[in-house]
Amino acid sequence: MVNMISMEIKTVIIPLPISRRLFEWMTSLMMLGMAFVIAINPSTVKVGGFYLLSNIGITAPVLAVLSTLIGCIRIAALFANGLWPLWGPRFRAGCALFAAILWIQMFLALLAWSKESGYISIGIAVYLFLALGEFISCYRAGTDGNASCS
Amino acid sequence: MATPVVPDLGPFVLVQAGIFIVTVGGGLVFWWRGLRKKFQTEYTRDASAQYFFDGPLKIALDRLEGAYRVLGEMRHENETTVVEFRGRHEAELDILRELRESSDTRTNTLKDILEQIRLIADGSHRRLR
Numbered sequence: 001m002v003n004m005i006s007m008e009i010k011t012v013i014i015p016l017p018i019s020r021r022l023f024e025w026m027t028s029l030m031m032l033g034m035a036f037v038i039a040i041n042p043s044t045v046k047v048g049g050f051y052l053l054s055n056i057g058i059t060a061p062v063l064a065v066l067s068t069l070i071g072c073i074r075i076a077a078l079f080a081n082g083l084w085p086l087w088g089p090r091f092r093a094g095c096a097l098f099a100a101i102l103w104i105q106m107f108l109a110l111l112a113w114s115k116e117s118g119y120i121s122i123g124i125a126v127y128l129f130l131a132l133g134e135f136i137s138c139y140r141a142g143t144d145g146n147a148s149c150s
Numbered sequence: 151m152a153t154p155v156v157p158d159l160g161p162f163v164l165v166q167a168g169i170f171i172v173t174v175g176g177g178l179v180f181w182w183r184g185l186r187k188k189f190q191t192e193y194t195r196d197a198s199a200q201y202f203f204d205g206p207l208k209i210a211l212d213r214l215e216g217a218y219r220v221l222g223e224m225r226h227e228n229e230t231t232v233v234e235f236r237g238r239h240e241a242e243l244d245i246l247r248e249l250r251e252s253s254d255t256r257t258n259t260l261k262d263i264l265e266q267i268r269l270i271a272d273g274s275h276r277r278l279r
Binding site: 052055056093096097100101104105108112131134135136138139140141142143144145146 | 162163165166167169170173174176177178180181182183184185186187
């Protein structure tokens, strides 16, 4: 009985198609939020622990634009996932790959920053496991593409 | 807030580039593994297939078969008994109905006799004649 009630509550609060790919939805929204924060305050990338990202060309404007683009594409692909059986999972896999690259680079930047600043940033653990989640999302998108094409 | 001094980035850039390549490769491998994942197909059984059991499994199956047979016999016996009892019950109901009808007849006869006696006692019997 309690399980049924909790299941109903879960279904009401989070619709089933969203709850199955909740991680991807949340990271997409996170990217859009990140882009918004960078847009109103670019120095968060220039000055903070992420300034080393500029070594590989990820400056504040580039990060904001790419995050917006990838977040929007990912949300569109997630929204039309079942109606877009061939390209939806491919876009999702591509966006997850890009996100994994971004999180790993942020993890590296924070790691280097921790060495300089003398304290270890909490973000190291956050970005590392976000990247791991993105790899799993890549796998999941692959299985979805496999299931829809077979 | 002061901009931190950028250290010598030579090796770190190489680390970043190397990790970038590893990440891309890893992501592609995960995606490829997902694409190649084999989904379990539905199990289909050949209609002509026959199965033979031996050993403890056969003993267990035999016992289950015996128990099933006994249960079937009990069920059949119950059904027969129910039919028999139903027939008896209907016969009893018929007997009761007949008794009630005969009782009603006797009651009516007695009522007629009493009416006659009452009429004789009143003398109306004579007047009626």
